[in-house]
Amino acid sequence: MKLYDCTTAPSPRRVRIFLAEKGIVVPTVQVDLRNNEQLTPAFRAINPDATVPSLELDDGTRINDAIGICIYFEAIKPQPPLMGETPQEKALIVSWQREAERNGFYAVMEAFRNWARGLKGRALPGPYDYEQIPALAERGRLRIGHFFEQMNARLAQSEYVAGPRFSIADITTLVTIDFAASAKASMPETSTHLRRWHAQVSARPSAKA
Amino acid sequence: MKLYDCTTAPSPRRVRIFLAEKGIVVPTVQVDLRNNEQLTPAFRAINPDATVPSLELDDGTRINDAIGICIYFEAIKPQPPLMGETPQEKALIVSWQREAERNGFYAVMEAFRNWARGLKGRALPGPYDYEQIPALAERGRLRIGHFFEQMNARLAQSEYVAGPRFSIADITTLVTIDFAASAKASMPETSTHLRRWHAQVSARPSAKA
Numbered sequence: 001m002k003l004y005d006c007t008t009a010p011s012p013r014r015v016r017i018f019l020a021e022k023g024i025v026v027p028t029v030q031v032d033l034r035n036n037e038q039l040t041p042a043f044r045a046i047n048p049d050a051t052v053p054s055l056e057l058d059d060g061t062r063i064n065d066a067i068g069i070c071i072y073f074e075a076i077k078p079q080p081p082l083m084g085e086t087p088q089e090k091a092l093i094v095s096w097q098r099e100a101e102r103n104g105f106y107a108v109m110e111a112f113r114n115w116a117r118g119l120k121g122r123a124l125p126g127p128y129d130y131e132q133i134p135a136l137a138e139r140g141r142l143r144i145g146h147f148f149e150q151m152n153a154r155l156a157q158s159e160y161v162a163g164p165r166f167s168i169a170d171i172t173t174l175v176t177i178d179f180a181a182s183a184k185a186s187m188p189e190t191s192t193h194l195r196r197w198h199a200q201v202s203a204r205p206s207a208k209a
Numbered sequence: 210m211k212l213y214d215c216t217t218a219p220s221p222r223r224v225r226i227f228l229a230e231k232g233i234v235v236p237t238v239q240v241d242l243r244n245n246e247q248l249t250p251a252f253r254a255i256n257p258d259a260t261v262p263s264l265e266l267d268d269g270t271r272i273n274d275a276i277g278i279c280i281y282f283e284a285i286k287p288q289p290p291l292m293g294e295t296p297q298e299k300a301l302i303v304s305w306q307r308e309a310e311r312n313g314f315y316a317v318m319e320a321f322r323n324w325a326r327g328l329k330g331r332a333l334p335g336p337y338d339y340e341q342i343p344a345l346a347e348r349g350r351l352r353i354g355h356f357f358e359q360m361n362a363r364l365a366q367s368e369y370v371a372g373p374r375f376s377i378a379d380i381t382t383l384v385t386i387d388f389a390a391s392a393k394a395s396m397p398e399t400s401t402h403l404r405r406w407h408a409q410v411s412a413r414p415s416a417k418a
Binding site for chain 2 (some may be wrong): 065067068075090094099131139143
């Protein structure tokens with residue numbers, strides 16, 4: 001088994017944190033995104049979607065999606081559960097994971113990829129080139145602001161994003177917030193609940209992954 | 210239990226098809242999206258994200274995401290499996306579901322919501338108003354074209370989107386393609402594999418849901 005990874009990229013960090021929480025070690029192969037290694041024919045033969053992470057199983061099967069990879073590891077090593085145990089808990093965790101991804105992770109990606117000089121002509125990950133849209137970078141920044149408000153309100157009511165237990169929804173939210181900071185969008189001082197939660201999850205050993 | 214639904218909207222259609230495949234009947238409450246009922250204080254007290262579908266359980270818990278709702282029903286009624294049974298199958302199905310959603314469903318949403326006259330100022334679903342970005346409508350249409358190519362290539366190799374069995378990945382892809390057609394983006398004549406698959410899944414009784 002091996003994990004195609006890039007230590008500076010947010011998507012594979014979700015998997016790295018997940019694995020650290022599970023206590024699973026997987027050999028990694030670093031893919032040099034800065035030099036567009038993901039777009040080479042060699043890498044596109046591995047993942048036609050030209051993205052990391054990708055997990056290669058021993059039988060050659062490849063799982064080309066961060067959440068797909070987490071589902072695989074949750075199934076083979078259910079403890080500690082990061083995706084819920086009861087039907088209701090599973091449903092709520094995936095719903096919050098997706099909400100954080102849709103309203104947060106994708107908003108940061110929108111803001112960052114439509115603005116960064118190094119990503120001209122590469123406004124979306126994947127095999128196709130799309131021009132940057134400056135209005136989309138601006139909209140992304142507005143959305144990040146709303147995401148901070150939304151998560152602050154949620155974390156005023158709940159210890160973790162999806163309820164009383166740490167879960168994959170916390171992983172997506174943590175990676176999103178740290179990714180936003182790298183795009184110069186930081187949690188407002190007034191988001192005290194979000195900041196309380198961020199300090200708490202950042203103190204877990206897995207956050208270093 | 211009740212499902213907040215809107216018969217003309219693509220997101221809740223995913224849940225309706227899923228339920229039809231499982232043979233589960235849930236009472237529905239129609240939410241009038243055309244008249245922005247989802248933005249009323251009454252509905253936002255039900256789902257602060259101001260979207261449908263939302264599933265209300267008998268204990269009052271609400272699951273506010275289409276895939277979250279499907280996970281709930283898969284957990285309480287595993288047969289027929291629509292999200293995989295082995296760890297590998299589960300991982301591949303969710304990866305394809307997400308790929309269809311990211312590259313297809315969101316692209317159609319981008320094309321449609323940034324173009325439709327009735328959605329001025331409402332370029333994203335949810336509680337916040339965002340102006341339409343014409344360049345994003347255009348990019349969405351380009352992406353839909355790429356999605357058709359990608360899925361045609363996939364379905365040249367595979368009977369269903371995620372492998373040999375019908376799954377939630379087919380549901381997302383079917384809803385995406387029918388939603389694209391309503392936004393005047395139809396499968397090219399040359400996408401013969403995609404068309405073969407579309408005819409096949411459209412003939413299932415669940416497709417009427």
